[in-house]
Amino acid sequence: MADLLLDTKGLNCPLPILKTKKAIKDVAVGGTIEILATDPAADADFQAFCRTTGHELIESAQDGDVYRFVIRRAK
Numbered sequence: 001m002a003d004l005l006l007d008t009k010g011l012n013c014p015l016p017i018l019k020t021k022k023a024i025k026d027v028a029v030g031g032t033i034e035i036l037a038t039d040p041a042a043d044a045d046f047q048a049f050c051r052t053t054g055h056e057l058i059e060s061a062q063d064g065d066v067y068r069f070v071i072r073r074a075k
Contacts (some may be wrong), residue, residue: 001034002034003027003028003032003033004024004027004032004033004057005032005034005036005040006019006020006033006036007033007035008020008028008037008038009037009038010038011037011038013041013042013059014043014045015040016037016039016042016045016046017034017045017049018025019033020033020035020071024055029073029074029075031072032058032070032071032073033070033071034068034069035068035069035070035071036066036067036068037066037067037068037069038065038067042067042069043062043067046071047060047067053070053074054074054075055071055074055075056071056072056074057069057071058070058072062074
């Protein structure tokens, strides 16, 4: 289970990324945040977010219209 759950369902780009960027500051380094999203661009957005920030995308899944991401905070 992640240290923090962030529900961004119903929000479109760039809001899920912006909310994640803000919320991940509340997670300790090495901790995880789980994000739920419905934006079809979320998968590509979160991959790019992790590449550019250094955080680790440790899980990515889709269940119907809901995307689920688990990110480990790097710094």
